[in-house]
Amino acid sequence: MAxxxxxxxxxxxxxxxxxxxxxxxxxxxxxxxxxxxxxxDFNDNADVTAMTLxxxxxxxxxxxxxxxxxxxxxxxxxxxLIMHRVGEIKPTEPIMLIACWSAHRxxxxxxxxxxxxxxxxxxxFWKKESRTDGERWVEKNxxxx
Amino acid sequence: MAxxxxxxxxxxxxxxxxxxxxxxxxxxxxxxxxxxxxxxDFNDNADVTAMTLxxxxxxxxxxxxxxxxxxxxxxxxxxxLIMHRVGEIKPTEPIMLIACWSAHRxxxxxxxxxxxxxxxxxxxFWKKESRTDGERWVEKNxxxx
Amino acid sequence: MSIQVKFFASLKExxxxxxxxxxxxxxxxEVWDITTDHADRPDxxxxxxxLEYAQFDSAVQDGDEVAFFPxxxxx
Amino acid sequence: MSIQVKFFASLKExxxxxxxxxxxxxxxxEVWDITTDHADRPDxxxxxxxLEYAQFDSAVQDGDEVAFFPxxxxx
Numbered sequence: 001m002a003x004x005x006x007x008x009x010x011x012x013x014x015x016x017x018x019x020x021x022x023x024x025x026x027x028x029x030x031x032x033x034x035x036x037x038x039x040x041d042f043n044d045n046a047d048v049t050a051m052t053l054x055x056x057x058x059x060x061x062x063x064x065x066x067x068x069x070x071x072x073x074x075x076x077x078x079x080x081l082i083m084h085r086v087g088e089i090k091p092t093e094p095i096m097l098i099a100c101w102s103a104h105r106x107x108x109x110x111x112x113x114x115x116x117x118x119x120x121x122x123x124x125f126w127k128k129e130s131r132t133d134g135e136r137w138v139e140k141n142x143x144x145x
Numbered sequence: 146m147a148x149x150x151x152x153x154x155x156x157x158x159x160x161x162x163x164x165x166x167x168x169x170x171x172x173x174x175x176x177x178x179x180x181x182x183x184x185x186d187f188n189d190n191a192d193v194t195a196m197t198l199x200x201x202x203x204x205x206x207x208x209x210x211x212x213x214x215x216x217x218x219x220x221x222x223x224x225x226l227i228m229h230r231v232g233e234i235k236p237t238e239p240i241m242l243i244a245c246w247s248a249h250r251x252x253x254x255x256x257x258x259x260x261x262x263x264x265x266x267x268x269x270f271w272k273k274e275s276r277t278d279g280e281r282w283v284e285k286n287x288x289x290x
Numbered sequence: 291m292s293i294q295v296k297f298f299a300s301l302k303e304x305x306x307x308x309x310x311x312x313x314x315x316x317x318x319x320e321v322w323d324i325t326t327d328h329a330d331r332p333d334x335x336x337x338x339x340x341l342e343y344a345q346f347d348s349a350v351q352d353g354d355e356v357a358f359f360p361x362x363x364x365x
Numbered sequence: 366m367s368i369q370v371k372f373f374a375s376l377k378e379x380x381x382x383x384x385x386x387x388x389x390x391x392x393x394x395e396v397w398d399i400t401t402d403h404a405d406r407p408d409x410x411x412x413x414x415x416l417e418y419a420q421f422d423s424a425v426q427d428g429d430e431v432a433f434f435p436x437x438x439x440x
Contacts, residue, residue, distance in 0.1 A: 017158040032181040035254060037440055040175040053439065054374050056432060059416040084439065096440055105365075106289040109180060109258050116250060116440060124413070124432075125439025126374035137375040138438040140409075144176075144251040182365055198364065199299050201357060204341040229364065241365055250440075261365060269338070269357075270364025271299035282300040283363040285334075 001072070003064035003082040005055065009090075010083060012036045012097040019081045019099070029078050029101040033108035035116050041091040047131045053086045053095070056124040060084070063123045071100070071115055075107040082115070084125065117144075146217070148209035148227040150200065154235075155228060157181045157242040164226045164244070174223050174246040178253035180261050186236040192276045198231045198240070201269040205229070208268045216245070216260055220252040227260070229270065262289075291352045295325050298359035305329060319346035321356045334361050366427040370400050373434035380404060394421035396431045409436050 002019070016034060039051055068080045077100055084096040098115045102108040120141045127138040147164070161179060184196055213225045222245055229241040243260045247253040265286045272283040296309045305326055315321045318337045322329075337344045338357040350356055371384045380401055390396045393412045397404075412419045413432040425431055 011162075013158040013162040017156075028185060030183055030185040032179075032183065033257075034177075034179045034181075035250065036177040036179075037250065038175055038177065040173060040248065055439070056371070056373055056413075056434065058430075059413060059432065062416045103185065104287065104289050105180070105182065105261060109261070109289075112178075113254050113258070116254070120437070120440035122418075122437065123439050124373065124434060124437050126435065127438045128374070137378075137435070140436045141438050141440065142249065144249050144254075200364070201296070201298055201338075201359065203355075204338060204357070207341045265362070265365035267343075267362065268364050269298065269359060269362050271360065272363045273299070282303075282360070285361045286363050286365065 001065075001068050001080050003061065003068060004084070005057065005060055005064075006083055006085050007087045009093050010085070012083070012094045015083060015097065016081065016099045019079075020101070023079050023101070028103060031102045031105040031108040032099065033105075033112040034097065034099040035112050036097045037095040037116075039089050039091050039093050039095055047133065048091075048129050049132065050091070050130040051089045052128045052130065052135075053084075053089060054126045054128065055084075055086050059124045060086075064119070067115055067118050067122070070118070071111045074114070075100075075102065075111040076104075077102050077107055077111055080111070080115070082119070084119075084123070086125070120144075146213050146225050148206065148213060149229070150202065150205055150209075151228055151230050152232045154238050155230070157228070157239045160228060160242065161226065161244045164224075165246070168224050168246070173248060176247045176250040176253040177244065178250075178257040179242065179244040180257050181242045182240040182261075184234050184236050184238050184240055192278065193236075193274050194277065195236070195275040196234045197273045197275065197280075198229075198234060199271045199273065200229075200231050204269045205231075209264070212260055212263050212267070215263070216256045219259070220245075220247065220256040221249075222247050222252055222256055225256070225260070227264070229264075229268070231270070265289075293321060293350055293352070294355040295321055296355065296357040298357065300360050301332070301335060301358055315350055317346065318344055318348050318350055318356050321350060322346065322358060332360075335359070336361065368396060368425055368427070369430040370396055371430065371432040372400075373432065375435050376407070376410060376433055390425055392421065393419055393423050393425055393431050396425060397421065397433060407435075410434070411436065
C-alpha cells in the first residue's frame, strides 16, 4: 500500500507496472483495476492553458493513506497505489492514478471506483486554471458525468 | 475501438500505453479506467499448474466487438480496448484487459465494470485447468467476490 | 440444404463430436438430435446460430452455423 | 497556548492571510474570528483540526493546527 504526492509529470502505466513488479503481494492477485485522471487538452476551449494544483501537504498525505485504510476495511485488497500530482500541470499530463489489486474482480473494481469519489470529495487539493484572460480557481468538482 | 484475441503472453500496461499513444482520440480524454485479469499463482493450491483457454474464434471476435458497441451506446466513451488471451496460460500471466477512455470519470469507470461482467457471461471462452492429477474444465464463472 | 455444426469445450469432449455438416433440420433442437443421436440436452447447454445466442426451438436455415457449448468461463 | 492557523487556495487569496499562530481560542470558530477579524464565514468553507475535518464549533486545544479552505477539487 502506498501513496505519493508528485511535483513532476509521471507515466502512470510505468508507475503501475513498476509497483506491481516490486510488490510483496507477489503473484496472488487475479484482478487489477485502475483509474487515471488526465488533464484534457481543451481544443474546444483554448482558454485553459495550464492548471496548478495546490494542496495541504500534511493533510493530503494523511488523507490518501486514510482512504487506502478505509478501502482495505471494506474490500479484500492485496494492494493499493495512489499517486497525485501537485504544482503546474499541462494539458495531456496525468493528474492522478489509483490502482487496486485483489484476488477476485469485484474488490478491485469497486474499491477503485469508491476511492476516486472519496478522493475527489475529501482529499485537500485545489485546482486553479490558467487562462488566456488570467487565473481562476475551480469552484467545485463535477459529478463525473 | 479495438479488440484482440492473443495466442501469446502480453504486457497489459505496455499494450494500453501503446494504444493510447497511437489513438486517434488524441488528447481529449480526461479519464481512463482499466481492468486486468491475471492468472493467479496458486501457492495455496499447487494443484493448478497451467490453464488453457479454448474459444469459438468467429463468435468471440464478434462478441467482443458487440460488447464494445453496446458500451458505446450506453456511455460517452472516446475509446475502448479489449484484449483476451487464448491457448495455454501460465500462472502470473495476464488473461485479459479492458481499457476505457472518456472525457469524464463515470463513463470510463462504469463501462469498464459493465464490460468485464458482460464479457464473463457472454463471450464464448472456456477455461480448462491443468492439475497435477489431470485436466479439468472450469464449470462456471464465479460472481467475482 | 447445408448446416454447419460445432461443439466446444467440455461438451465437445464429452460427446466426442467433431465439427460437421448436416443436410436438413428445421430447428437448433433438431440439429442437436441429429448430430448427437438424440443425446439428452444438458440444462445449461448454450446454443448459438450464426454467432448469436439462440434457443433449441430457434429456426435454422440453409447455410447457418449452429454451435452448442457449455456455460462460458472467460475473462 | 499556541494554535497554528492555515488558509488554503481561493480562501487564502481572498482573505489575503498567511499562516500564523494565535495564542488563545476555545473553538475553530473563534480561531476564524480572531484571524479574519470576524469576516463572514462562507457557507461552503471547510474546517480541519489536526488534519481531520471538523466544525466551527469544534473545540481546539494547545498545539492544535487549524485549517480553513474551500471545497476540494482534486482528482
